[in-house]
Amino acid sequence: MSDASDIEYKAADWLQRRQFWSWSDEDQKALDAWLAESSAHRVAFLRLKAGYAQTERLVALRNSKPERDRRIRTRWIHAAAVLIAACAIGASATFFIAKPESVTYSTPVGGRQTLTLADGTRIELNTDTTLKLNKSRATRSVTLVKGEAYFQVQHDAQRPFVVETAGHTVTDLGTKFTVHTERDRVEVRLVEGQARLDAVDTAKPQPSMLLKPGDVAIATANAMSVKRESMSKLADDLGWRRGLIVFHDTTLADAAEKLNRYNTNKLEVDRTAAKLKINGTFRADDAQTFAQMARDVFGLRITATSDNTRLSR
Amino acid sequence: MAEAPDTNRGNANRDAEMTASPVEDWFVREVLPLEAALMQFLQHNWRNKADIADLRQDVYTQVFDAAQKSIPENTRAFVFQTARNLLINRLKREHIVPIEAVADVEALNAAIETPGPERSTIARDELRRLQAALDRLPPRCREAVILGRIEGLSGREIASRMGITEQAVSHHLIAGVRALVNEVFGEDRKRPQ
Numbered sequence: 177m178s179d180a181s182d183i184e185y186k187a188a189d190w191l192q193r194r195q196f197w198s199w200s201d202e203d204q205k206a207l208d209a210w211l212a213e214s215s216a217h218r219v220a221f222l223r224l225k226a227g228y229a230q231t232e233r234l235v236a237l238r239n240s241k242p243e244r245d246r247r248i249r250t251r252w253i254h255a256a257a258v259l260i261a262a263c264a265i266g267a268s269a270t271f272f273i274a275k276p277e278s279v280t281y282s283t284p285v286g287g288r289q290t291l292t293l294a295d296g297t298r299i300e301l302n303t304d305t306t307l308k309l310n311k312s313r314a315t316r317s318v319t320l321v322k323g324e325a326y327f328q329v330q331h332d333a334q335r336p337f338v339v340e341t342a343g344h345t346v347t348d349l350g351t352k353f354t355v356h357t358e359r360d361r362v363e364v365r366l367v368e369g370q371a372r373l374d375a376v377d378t379a380k381p382q383p384s385m386l387l388k389p390g391d392v393a394i395a396t397a398n399a400m401s402v403k404r405e406s407m408s409k410l411a412d413d414l415g416w417r418r419g420l421i422v423f424h425d426t427t428l429a430d431a432a433e434k435l436n437r438y439n440t441n442k443l444e445v446d447r448t449a450a451k452l453k454i455n456g457t458f459r460a461d462d463a464q465t466f467a468q469m470a471r472d473v474f475g476l477r478i479t480a481t482s483d484n485t486r487l488s489r
Numbered sequence: 490m491a492e493a494p495d496t497n498r499g500n501a502n503r504d505a506e507m508t509a510s511p512v513e514d515w516f517v518r519e520v521l522p523l524e525a526a527l528m529q530f531l532q533h534n535w536r537n538k539a540d541i542a543d544l545r546q547d548v549y550t551q552v553f554d555a556a557q558k559s560i561p562e563n564t565r566a567f568v569f570q571t572a573r574n575l576l577i578n579r580l581k582r583e584h585i586v587p588i589e590a591v592a593d594v595e596a597l598n599a600a601i602e603t604p605g606p607e608r609s610t611i612a613r614d615e616l617r618r619l620q621a622a623l624d625r626l627p628p629r630c631r632e633a634v635i636l637g638r639i640e641g642l643s644g645r646e647i648a649s650r651m652g653i654t655e656q657a658v659s660h661h662l663i664a665g666v667r668a669l670v671n672e673v674f675g676e677d678r679k680r681p682q
Contacts, residue, residue, distance in 0.1 A: 180546035184667060192662040196637050196644035197655075219516070219549040226517040227670030233616050234623065234639050472629040475657025 180220075186210070187220040191228060282306045283323070286438045286461040288419065293330075297337060300326040302356075302416050303438045303460070324356035326417055331369075340376070344395050347372040353387070354414065364393040365405075365413055373400065421460045428452045428470060428487065432463075439463040441480075446488035449476055512556045519564040520552060525675030527572060534576055544579075548572045622672035626665055629653070633661035634669070 190207050193199065211218050283289050283301045291299045293309075295316070301307055305323025316332075320341040329337045331350035339346040341357045351369035355362065364373055366387040373385040373393050385400055387393055390410060393402045405413070412422035421438075423431050429450035432443040438460040452474050458466045467485050471478050479486040524545075531544050551571050561567035623631055629651070636647045648658045 180543040183546065184542070185663060188663040188666045189659065192637075192644070192659060192666055196647070196658075196662060214550075215553050216546060216550045218513075219553050220546065222513055222516055223521060223549065223674075224666060224670050226521055227673040228666055230673045231619060231638060231669050234619050235641075468627070472627045472661075475629070475653040475660070 180216075183216055183220045184224070187217065187224050190221060191224050195228075279309045280306065280321075281309070285440050288416075295332070296330040298328040300417055302326075320355050320357050322357055324354060324416070326352070326354045326414065328352045342395075343376060343397055345374045345376055347374065360397050362393075362395045364391075364395075365410060366391045366393075367410060367414070375400065415457065416460055419460050420457050422457050423454050425453050425455060428454065431466070432487075435460065435463045435466060441482070442484045443467060444484050444486045446486060448489040449474065449487050512553065512560065515556060515560050515564075516549075516553055520549065520568060521674060523565060523568050527568060528675070530569060530572055531576075535579075544572075544575065547575055551575065618672060619669065622669055626668055629657075630661040630664050630668075633658055634665035637662060638665075638669075 190210065193203065194207065211221060281289060281291060281301060283303060283305045285304045287301075287303060289301045291301070291307075291309075293299070293316075297316070299307065299318070302324035305325060306321035307323075307325055308319040308321060310317045310319060315338060316335050317338040317340060320339055325339075327337070327339065327348070329348040329351050331337075331348060337348040339348075339355050341355055342360050342362050344362050346353065346355055346364055349370040349372060351371045352367040353369075353371050354365045354367070356365075357363075364371070364387060366389055368389055371387045373387060373395060375395065385393060385402060387402070390404050390407060391402050392405050392410075393400060395401075409424075412424070415422045416438075421431075421434055423434075426434075427450060428445045431454060432445045435458070436442050441463065443463045443466070449470075452470075454470065454473070456469075458469075463485065467478055467487055470476055470487055476487045476489060479488065527545065527548065528541065531541050531548075532538070535541065535544060548568065548571050552568055555561070555567075555571070623634065626634060632651060633647050636642045636650055637644070642650065644655060644658050644662070647662075648655045651658070
């Protein structure tokens with residue numbers, strides 16, 4: 177902050193305190209003392225006072241108030257959502273894969289990439305993701321080394337499409353699905369069609385799991401489980417394909433963790449603010465806007481450095 | 490900050506309590522209305538936009554100090570001469586002296602004499618512009634300003650109405666006052682609405 181900006185901030189603080197809060201003789205003395213300190217202080221205060229006096233005509237808006245007041249609370253979420261949707265134009269690049277045996281594709285934190293295979297299968301890589309295409313005549317397979325990808329597979333019963341990841345395989349049976357791998361944990365979300373989830377290199381053999389639309393399978397080295405999600409929740413989960421993250425009653429701590437997958441400047445939420453809940457749709461790669469909104473909504477404080485942004489009470 | 494009973498219209502009567510000196514009168518009446526033109530001059534002639542607020546403040550302070558000795562007859566010429574000298578001194582002091590910047594300052598000498606875009610403070614569209622400025626505020630900030638400035642609630646009432654801390658209310662009001670005053674003096678006039 178520049179000197180002038182500091183002074184103006186202080187002057188605005190005096191002005192609002194005098195205008196909107198209790199004001200004692202001591203307060204007035206303190207203000208007089210501050211003004212006497214320098215002409216810069218006096219000039220800044222004079223300017224704000226004179227300017228503020230001229231905003232008096234805003235009072236004319238008072239008639240149209242009642243419903244506007246109530247609207248204001250909810251309106252920003254809508255406005256934000258519209259803005260975000262407008263900003264999030266599909267930035268997808270298309271690649272036609274020629275004839276390599278194995279090619280590796282990686283996206284950086286915050287990055288996204290779309291691959292279109294020769295057979296028409298479409299793969300969308302989310303943030304911080306590495307995927308290896310293994311091509312052979314007999315099978316079609318990819319290895320998800322880390323991260324998350326959406327698969328829209330051209331089904332071919334003769335040559336099934338297989339995603340290998342963290343000790344598991346997902347075999348397409350005519351499908352759209354996502355696979356998200358973090359360390360040894362694999363999450364598969366089935367959007368359309370069917371797929372089969374198998375554990376490979378198993379110490380103890382586990383049965384295959386057949387996934388239907390809405391199924392979210394979570395597999396680790398030792399266990400597989402599946403839960404059913406509504407299609408609208410599933411669509412929200414896939415918001416990243418348009419660069420968006422959708423929050424429903426999500427705590428700030430969880431939201432920060434989600435956003436941090438997409439941003440190098442990490443969001444930290446102090447425990448005093450961690451439990452606050454938010455709703456809304458945000459650009460995945462814009463944690464700053466999220467932080468500012470959280471600040472405005474909850475009256476939090478932002479402390480920013482070059483590698484993190486901290487939200488606290 | 491909020492122990493005393495709340496008054497409904499804020500503390501509107503307090504505007505009168507600081508008796509203004511002739512210099513303060515002059516400053517408010519003649520210097521502040523030049524702000525839009527002054528900002529334009531500074532923006533055209535100084536590359537680092539981050540310095541503009543500092544420069545404006547320096548111009549005001551110097552003009553104000555000089556006027557304590559005697560109030561200048563031609564306020565406009567005096568303000569722009571001060572601004573010009575300030576820019577030249579800064580350039581010299583910072584040893585950067587981008588040649589075109591100096592040339593620009595010299596060239597704008599002429600502009601000082603011609604009537605500029607300073608504005609009548611009773612412009613017809615004043616209310617519309619203020620409203621637009623209000624709409625550009627961040628939502629919670631806007632809500633606090635509406636409750637305070639338009640509805641006439643005290644800080645404490647705003648806090649309870651919005652369900653936020655008094656500190657947060659102050660924070661919003663500070664930001665709101667600064668933004669609206671910039672609008673009043675025309676700095677933000679050219680922004681799209």
